[in-house]
Amino acid sequence: MKITAVQTVVVNAIHRNWIFVKVLTDQPGLYGWGEATLEWKTRAVCATIEDLEPFVIGEDPTRIEHVVRRMTGFSFWPLGAIGLSAVSGIEHALWDIKGKALGVPVHDLLGGRVRDNVAVYTHLRRAKIGAQVPTSDVNAFCDAVQETVEMGYNAIKLGFVPYTGYTAPLPEIRHVEKLAHAVRERVGDGVEIMTDFHGRPDSVEAARAYIDAITPIKPLFVEEAIQPGDVGAMAELARQVACPLATGERLFTPREFADLAEKRAVAYIQPDLAHCGGLTGGRKIAAIAEAAHMGIAPHNPMGPVAGAVALHFDLATPNFVIQEEAVGLVPWFRDICTQTYPLDMQNGVWGVPDAPGLGIEIDEAEAARHPFAQEEIPALEAILPDGRIANW
Incomplete structure (x- = not known):
């Protein structure tokens, strides 16, 4: 062949x-x-x-x-x-x-499945574009979180932290603390909450201030508390806070993840199988993490094929913890595929596909209805009050 x-x-x-x-x-x-x-x-x-x-x-x-x-x-x-x-x-x-x-x-080719289903988490309103709620309105934000959970999810990842710099202003810390507590009170202890900092803090000190405000609600992890790449700073931050940290969506090679593992810089790693060399790279990264007692929570806010790849990887990876998905990103997310579609979520989990290969097919006629166009780029709004560009 x-x-x-x-x-x-x-x-x-x-x-x-x-x-x-x-x-x-x-x-x-x-x-x-x-x-x-x-x-x-x-x-x-x-x-x-x-x-x-x-x-x-x-x-x-x-x-x-x-x-x-x-x-x-x-x-x-x-x-x-x-x-x-x-x-x-x-x-x-x-x-x-x-x-x-x-x-x-494919999961059979990876050594066979080690679990019977895959736990997943989503974003506010399943990441539906145009349906987000500003963090400034605590009640409306909590309503949207509750609405998301009622779709059948047992876990959700939220953005609590504003665009920031080298300091964390006290009013912002107080608001993040209030928002986090309100969300936990609304959903109770049976829902896992994660929060993504997107690397917005420019200093360990600013990141620590926001993490300390969120820690009492017991998040599963805080993601990208600082910009990726400085393993020493991430390890230093991990020693200073009482909350599990995660990173990895903007790291790509086994060597980069080995550095995290050697320093025990995070509790969870988040490689993206669409960026790290696919299943070949992801399996090597997972083995490095397992040797360092680190869980793996793959990054994936993308399309249906990336989701199918992640599903097979998760089924066959012993130290897998939870999978990101964004199947509500556009209303026609499911329609872009043929009838073969393995990402149906029930009770907070994906099931086991048994179709040959990845078990997903793209409907090219449907795909042609949504041709390439310049994306809307939300990062362009990441500006600090003094006009400086912030980390999105």
Whole structure:
């Protein structure tokens, strides 16, 4: 069996363009789907997939590690977020092809499932664009949280922290504390709450002030309390607070995660399988984390193929904890797929798919109804009161 072509199908989902990758083979009707979505870098990722195509044409798609090494090793330059997202999308499709060729779901190829379902969490109102509520209105925010939980979720991730800098003003700390307590009181102790700082604090001290305000509600974790990449600062912060920390959506290589593990800098890591080299990279990262007693909570606010990849990974990964999803991002999220769709959530969990491969197919006719368009970029609003650009 040989790879004959690599194609991209771009679908505009308002705040991001989903980049679906279709790898074709010389076997009639046998192809695979992957996803290489990277916010606001659509043109660059699609062009990089074209640049990588010569490295994979003519190769056996079932030799997945070998094909990945062709893309990474022959590229010479470190690939970074754009390059590794392109690699990841192609890599996903290889697993899909192999599973289809053998007639088994991908989680069987990963050693078999170690659990019977996958716990998931969502965002406010399932991340539906245009349905968010400002944190300034505590009652309305709590109403939206309750509405989300009543959709069947047992866990939710929220943004409590404002755009900030090197200091955390006392009025802001007080408001975050009030908001967090109100949310916990509204949903009770049976719902896991996570909060994403998005790396907004520019200092360990500012991050610590907000974490201390949130800690009494016992969040499962605080995500990206500071910008990623400074393992020493993250480890220092972890020693100063009484709340589990998480990071990893903007880290890409096993080496980066090994640094976190060696310093015990966080309790949970969050690799994104659409950016870290796919299942090949994700499995290596998970093993590093397991050796350091760290749980794994994969990042994934993207499209349905990325969700399917995460589902198979989670089923076969012993130190998996909980999976991010954003299936409410656009009202037609489900429609972009054919009848094969493994991401139906019931009672806060995804079930076990048994279809060959990833168990998901993109309806290309439906996809064509949502062609590439310049995304709406919410990060452009991240401005501090004095006019300085903040971390979104």
